[in-house]
Each structure stands twice: as C-alpha cells, then as structure tokens.
Amino acid sequence: MNRLYLAICLLIVVVGIAAGAFFFLGAPKEPRIEGAKVLAIIAEGFDYSEYDGVVRILKKEGAVVTTASFTTETVSGHGGSYEPEVTFDEVNVSLYDIVFIPGGDGPYNIIHHQGRQKVFDLLTQAYNEGKIIAAICHGPWVLAAADLVNGKTITCYNDQPMIDDLTAHGATVDTSKSVIRDGNIITANGPGAIIAFAEEIINVFIEKLSSTMGARIPSKLLSNSHSI
Numbered sequence: 001m002n003r004l005y006l007a008i009c010l011l012i013v014v015v016g017i018a019a020g021a022f023f024f025l026g027a028p029k030e031p032r033i034e035g036a037k038v039l040a041i042i043a044e045g046f047d048y049s050e051y052d053g054v055v056r057i058l059k060k061e062g063a064v065v066t067t068a069s070f071t072t073e074t075v076s077g078h079g080g081s082y083e084p085e086v087t088f089d090e091v092n093v094s095l096y097d098i099v100f101i102p103g104g105d106g107p108y109n110i111i112h113h114q115g116r117q118k119v120f121d122l123l124t125q126a127y128n129e130g131k132i133i134a135a136i137c138h139g140p141w142v143l144a145a146a147d148l149v150n151g152k153t154i155t156c157y158n159d160q161p162m163i164d165d166l167t168a169h170g171a172t173v174d175t176s177k178s179v180i181r182d183g184n185i186i187t188a189n190g191p192g193a194i195i196a197f198a199e200e201i202i203n204v205f206i207e208k209l210s211s212t213m214g215a216r217i218p219s220k221l222l223s224n225s226h227s228i
Contacts, residue, residue, distance in 0.1 A: 031062025033205050039096040039126075040067040041088075041119065041142075045105025048080030049191055050136050054100060057198035063098070070115050078104045088118045093125045097208075098201060103137020103157060103190070111145045120146040127184070132208070134201050136188040138162060143185065144169040155180045155189045 038058055042051060055065050068091050069075050069084040093099075099122075101107060110119050123146040126133055135143055140156040143149050150170030155177045156162060163173050174180065178193040179200050186204060188197035 031060070033058070033202055034062030036061075036063040036098060036205055037096045038063050038065040038098045038100055039091065039093070040065055040100045040102070041110070041122075042067060042069050042075055042077065042082065042084065042102060043106040043109045043113065044075055044077075045109050046075065046077040047102050047104030047106070047137060047191070048077040048082070050104070050194060051077065051082070051102040052080065053191070053194040054102065054134075054136070054198045054201075057195065058098075058100075058201065061202055066096075070113060077106065088115065088122060091122055093122050093131070094129060096126070096131060097205060098132040098134060099123065099126045100201070101133075101135040101139035101142055103135075103139050105138070107135075107138040107141045110142050116145070123148060130184060130208075132184050132186065132201060132204055134186040134188075134197070136193065136197055137190045140166060140171075140187045143187075144171065148185070152182045152185055153180055154182070154185075154187045156187060157190050 036058070038055075040051065040055060059065055066086060067082060067084045068086045068088050070088060072084050072087055074081050074083050110116055119142065123133065123143065127148050133143065133148070137157045138159065140149070140154050141162045143154075144162075144166045147169060149166055152171050154166055154171045154173050155175055156166065156173065158175045163175070166173050175189050177189065179186065179188045179196045181200055181204060184204070186197065186200050188194070
C-alpha cells in the first residue's frame, strides 16, 4: 500500500513538473524554415566548427542540408572531417535555396584547385537565380574569386591578403561587423559569429519566402538589411 501511495505521489510530481515546464516555456516551437534546402560547399582544410555550428542550427530549424566537394571521400578539416554526399559536378543549384561556405583553409584550396571553375559557375548560377549565398570567415574569398562581390559590402576574417583580394574585386570590406547582409549575400567574420550568422540566414529565408508566397509573416521573424 505504501509503495502504491509513493508511486502515485511520484507520478503527480512528474506530471506537475511537466505541466509547469509547459506553462513557463510554452509548447515546443515549430521549425522556422521547414524544408529549406541548403548546399554546403567544403574542401580540404575547411573549418569544421563553423560548418557544424551553422549546419546544426539550420537543421534544428527544419532545413535539409546537402554537402558538396570535389570528392565524396572523407574531406579533412580543422577540428573534424566529413564525407560529402555529392561532388560539385553532380550539383543542380536550382534545387537549393541557400548556399553556405564555411571558412578555414577550404576556401583557399577551392580557389587553387584545378576544378575551381565548377564551383565559381555554381555560385554564379546561384547568385543569378536569387539564392541566398552565405559565407563565413575565409568563405567570402571564394565569392571574390567568382567575381560576385563587386559593389557589395562584406565582412570576413581579418586576413589582409583576402581583404585585398575582396577589395580588388570591388567589395567594401568591414571586418568590425560580425555579420553583414547585402542583398542575397550574407557574410560573417569568424567562429564567434556562428549563431548570429545562422540567424541571419534563417531570417532572410523567411523574408524571401514571405515575399514569394505573399504570406504575412510576423514582423519579429523578418530581418531588414543590416549589419551586426
């Protein structure tokens, strides 16, 4: 009898805690970008923390992420490695909403790889089709090589050769900003900006979806062009 009484009391306590958590924290939030298709571009030496940090946030909000590289064999990065699902030759850019380039040495290795033109062509097509292009740390260097930064305001890691190259391709560079959006291009200056960077990607996707569908999205979910 005592055991039954204790079991009932314990059940009441557990139900009470669950009810309290629901009351104070609210119902589980719906993913904000359910079904958004993201193409992540990596190469040897990519920054795994940036890749993983951004991808985790986007997936948590409902995005489907596909990773591409020059090979589908394991690609080693700083802090981790990953086996891409597709090669650049297999990518159909039109199927994606967002293209994401993490930093590290991966961008430099893309620029100097013999197959680099395929990556530049993918990015140019994505840009021309109005896709969201997001690059963090050294990622913007690839955008310069693809000649997509002319007239754009960009942030990036404080690396002078990269800054010089971005500037030579017509960009205005401000590394003091953690995240900058200019049109459909979103850039961030390093690992410390991962969360803000991912949030900007999410907000811009919601904004574009709202514009495309003519739906009314709560203003708190929308993001105007701005720098952080």
